[in-house]
Amino acid sequence: MPAGTLYRGREGMWSWVAHRVTGVTIFFFLFVHVVDTALVRVSPEAYDDVVATYKTPLVGLMEYGLVAAVLFHALNGLRVIAVDFWSKGPRYQKQMLWSVVGVWLVLMAGAVYPVLGHAARELWGN
16 A cells, blocks of 8 residues: 555545435436426426336436435435444444445345336236
8 A cells, every 4th residue: 555545445434425426326316306397397208208207127227226225325424423423433344344235135135026126017917
């Protein structure tokens, strides 16, 4: 590691990066959502065309990514609050991060069918 490098590549840095990336992803989704919803006032036909594209398997996969981003951002946000406001938080921040990752993985596994079920039926039928 070069001298003077601030980033150590440890769990804390990667959770910081993931928190920012998921936050930007959620912001981008909200921006697109506001724009496409506003489209209904400009051209209802164009709005219907845009909504029809949302039923494709690719968008279904993107929705799963959005669920992943929202869940991680929320769970990691609770961890950040605990680190900041709990006196023992900094001492246990690494264990809390791995707990967040574990809970996130379990929730993401549970979200596979509800989120990707439609995309799977589109690709492979009933």
